[in-house]
Structure formats: structure tokens, C-alpha cells
Amino acid sequence: MSADPKLEIRDLSIRYGDHVALEGVSLDVRENEIFGIIGPANAGKTSFLKSLNRMDMFNPAMKVGGEIRFNGEETRNWANVYELRRRIGVVFPLPVGLPMTVYDNVALAPRLAGVKNKAELDATVQRCLERAALWDEVKDRLDSLGSLLSGGQQQRLTIARALSQDPELLMLDEFSIAVDPVTTMRIEDVLKELKEEVTIILVTNLVQQARRLADRTAFFLEGQCVEIGDTEDFFTGEVADPRTRDYVEGRFG
Amino acid sequence: MFDATELNQKNERVEKLFRAGFGLMTVMLIIPVLIILTTLVVKGGSVVNFDFLFQSPTNGMTAGGIFPALLGTVWLVLVALLISVPLGVAAAVYLSEYAPENWFTRVINLAIINLAGVPSIVHALFGVGAFVLFFGFGTSILAASLTLAIMTLPLIIVATRESLQAVPYAFREACWNMGATRWQTIRRVVLPNAISGILTGVILEVSRTSGETAPIMFTGAAFFLPLLPQSVFDQTMALSLHLFVVSTQVPDMPEAVPYGVALVLICLVLLMNSLSIALRVYLRGRKKW
Numbered sequence: 001m002s003a004d005p006k007l008e009i010r011d012l013s014i015r016y017g018d019h020v021a022l023e024g025v026s027l028d029v030r031e032n033e034i035f036g037i038i039g040p041a042n043a044g045k046t047s048f049l050k051s052l053n054r055m056d057m058f059n060p061a062m063k064v065g066g067e068i069r070f071n072g073e074e075t076r077n078w079a080n081v082y083e084l085r086r087r088i089g090v091v092f093p094l095p096v097g098l099p100m101t102v103y104d105n106v107a108l109a110p111r112l113a114g115v116k117n118k119a120e121l122d123a124t125v126q127r128c129l130e131r132a133a134l135w136d137e138v139k140d141r142l143d144s145l146g147s148l149l150s151g152g153q154q155q156r157l158t159i160a161r162a163l164s165q166d167p168e169l170l171m172l173d174e175f176s177i178a179v180d181p182v183t184t185m186r187i188e189d190v191l192k193e194l195k196e197e198v199t200i201i202l203v204t205n206l207v208q209q210a211r212r213l214a215d216r217t218a219f220f221l222e223g224q225c226v227e228i229g230d231t232e233d234f235f236t237g238e239v240a241d242p243r244t245r246d247y248v249e250g251r252f253g
Numbered sequence: 254m255f256d257a258t259e260l261n262q263k264n265e266r267v268e269k270l271f272r273a274g275f276g277l278m279t280v281m282l283i284i285p286v287l288i289i290l291t292t293l294v295v296k297g298g299s300v301v302n303f304d305f306l307f308q309s310p311t312n313g314m315t316a317g318g319i320f321p322a323l324l325g326t327v328w329l330v331l332v333a334l335l336i337s338v339p340l341g342v343a344a345a346v347y348l349s350e351y352a353p354e355n356w357f358t359r360v361i362n363l364a365i366i367n368l369a370g371v372p373s374i375v376h377a378l379f380g381v382g383a384f385v386l387f388f389g390f391g392t393s394i395l396a397a398s399l400t401l402a403i404m405t406l407p408l409i410i411v412a413t414r415e416s417l418q419a420v421p422y423a424f425r426e427a428c429w430n431m432g433a434t435r436w437q438t439i440r441r442v443v444l445p446n447a448i449s450g451i452l453t454g455v456i457l458e459v460s461r462t463s464g465e466t467a468p469i470m471f472t473g474a475a476f477f478l479p480l481l482p483q484s485v486f487d488q489t490m491a492l493s494l495h496l497f498v499v500s501t502q503v504p505d506m507p508e509a510v511p512y513g514v515a516l517v518l519i520c521l522v523l524l525m526n527s528l529s530i531a532l533r534v535y536l537r538g539r540k541k542w
Contacts, residue, residue: 058429086432098428
């Protein structure tokens, strides 16, 4: 484990107007770990992810307080917020296959960053599709529309797209809700491999998924971070807060 | 066990009634179009031929063709589009993609809606005051086209904004998450997916503009001109005004001529509408999500 955490969050609060989405969250995400976040709907999980790559800039109603340090530097002090976003890849709950070809979907982020060289783009596209376990299925139809792929393929496409910006941090927001179990398992295998290179934050509504993947897990409930701990402790009952045990054991949520 | 209850039967009857009613209304829509087209073809079809389209009027417009008016309408519409499309699309992109939701944008939206409601004769008088007199363009193609452009602007803005907003928000979000600026997102994702709707709006505007009479009759369209316009600072004849002239202003006009002019005008409009439909079908074929 490296000394400095990838992400340090102190007293984070998120508000939409009068509505408090998240309050007083402090946690560290370590380099090359899978950090799971579990919790029922409306716990503030998605808002949490949005605050990390400063998507609040696109929503005037969203107010973020507290400190978020990425690589030790406060994200609000990053001069180039676009560079910050490039270092943080995001995968959404529903696959967003952009209405362009498979190739263009994956090549978009490098192109946005100014890469024009065809050979370089080709290499990136192949590498990212391979890492997302999609290359074999689409290598013969890179020029067909990304939005015509099946749901599971599209979700792997969005993972390939998120990887194409060479992120240091990959955030997945309930990636499996629109994906069949077989594809979910394939993506989970992909994530286990990716862990060697990138840090992963995995928001999931499947408690067992967190158990399979996450090194450490946080439990969010109604805008609060109830508990953070080694994932295994959540399932052996070594938890500080009874609400955590109730949630993990499926008594509510 | 699955017998229809009384409620089922009643619902079924109501269903049939409404279906028939809506169908009837739809069929009735076609009737005026059919009557207009048939009348025009029957009464004016005989005069429309190659010479009618490509020669100048002679004998106090009772003979000859309508070429200067046809050309003039094309001129007016093209120049008006050159002005209104860039302006309207830019304004719509700003309003849809950049503008914050505040009192100022609400005022702008209100202004656009009001502008769309201004009668065309008021636009005409505004055109005379602003472009003919104040800016000193005189009665010219430029002044008339500017007046037409102002008139079509709100509709182009509304059509464009609606097409932009039909592009799912998730596409924008996905793009921003990749470190794209707002403009990169607009150029690479939003505009390419909105373009078919924008073009449809533009072409529908073209067909509407080409039939307008009031805004151009004081600002740039002439009763009769012996020469074709040489530049945008010249006056021009126009089909819509020509139709008005030959129907009401010239004694001893053969009855077929006004019908012929109207037929040409309506064919021009139908041609442009079909073009818009074809373009939309073509572009929609490439857009799928």
C-alpha cells in the first residue's frame, strides 16, 4: 500500500438548494484499491461521485462544501478542470453508447485531448476494447454504431471509453443494473485486473458485488457515511453501527 | 371465465367511436389541400410551360412568363436564410447549451415568443423604418431579406432549440466526464445529432418565407421591373407579390395567369417540403439511440 491516499475527502457536504444530499463525509481512497460504496437509494452515492470530478460546475443548484484532495491537491485548485476529469473515468448505471461508431466512441476522449495520429488512435482503441473484454466481439464491426450493441456490450464499451482517457481513478456507478449476470461477471473480472493499474470506486446496490470486489467498503445512508471498513468485516458482523449489519443482511433498503 | 363484462363492452364502444372520430378529422384535413391543388391545376395548368417559367412578362404582364419573379423569390429567400440561419442557430445553441436559467434568459425567451406573434405587416413597417430608411439600404433585396430574416428568426430559434433539447442529457454528461468543454460537446455530440431537426425547421421556414407578401412589398419587391436585379441593393420582383398584382391590379388579365402563378408558387413550396422530408429521412437513418 502506498503512503499517500489517492483521494482524501474531508467533511464533504453536497446540497441542491435546500435539500442536503450528503453531509459530513470524510474518507480516504487508497491507491490501487477497489473502494466499494453501498447504500439504498437517496443515500447520496451518485452525488458523491459527481462531486469528485467537479461535475457540480454543470449544475448551478449543486453546492459542494468541504475538501476533496486528488493526488494530494484540492480539486477546486486544479487550474485545468478538464485535465482533472480526464484522469477520472466514469461509468454510468445505464450504458451511454454515444450515437457514433464503436471506434469513435472509444477514440473520443483521446481526440478531445488533441490526439490526431491515426495509428495512435487505432492502438488506443484496440487496447481499451481488449481491457474491457469487448475487442473479440466488436473487432469486425468497429464502424457500426455503438448504440446498436447489446446492453451488456454497450456497458463494456463505456468502460473501454472511460479507460481511453488513461484514468488514474475509475468510478463506476451501479454499472450492473442494466446488464445480464454473465456480462456482470465478465466486467467484474475486468475490474479485478484493472485494479493493478488504476484505483476504482465502485458504487453498487448489490451488497454481494461489493463483497466480491471491494477491498474496503463505505456504507452510505440518507446523506451520511455511516461506516467505513474492510469489506470482509461487513459480512462477518464486525461492524460498529447496527444499521450497517441490518443493511448488509438485507433487513432494509 | 374471460367473458367481456359490461364495462369492457362500453370501453370497446367508446374506443371505436373515438377512433372513427379522429380518423374522420384527419381525412377532412386533406380536403382543402385537394381542392386547392385541383383548382390550380385545372385552371392554371394550361399556361405553365417552359416559356412561362423562363421568360419575362410582356404586354402589361398579361402575356409572357414569370422568370423575374421566380428568380426574385429565390434571391429573397436565399439572402434571408444567409442572415437568419447563422443568427438563429447561434442564439438557440446559446440558450439551450450555455445560458443559465435566470430572469434574463426568461426575458429573452419571452421576447422570442412575442417576436413570433408579431403580424407580418408590422414586420414590414419595421423593415421600412429600420432597413430601408434608417440603415439606408433603400427598397432592395437586402432590406426585404433582412425583414424576412427577422420574421423567421424566432421560428428557427425554436426549432433549433427543440432539436438540441431532444438530444439526451446523458450524452452531454458522458462527454463532460471525459474532460470535454461545452463547445467540444456541442460540436462532436449535440449538433451532429440535432442537425436533422434543425434542417427540417430551416426548410419549413424556406417554404413559408417564399410565400410571404406583406414584409417584402414595401421593402424590396417591385410591381414590375424591366431588368433582372444585379446585386442585393437592387429591387426585385417576387412570386407572391406578382400573384397579388396579376390577380387584382391588372385589367384584362387572362384568367389562367394568376392560377398559373399560384400553381408555380405552391409547387415551389411543395418541392421544398418534400426536400425537407427526404433530408430528414436520410439523416434519421444515420441517427440511432
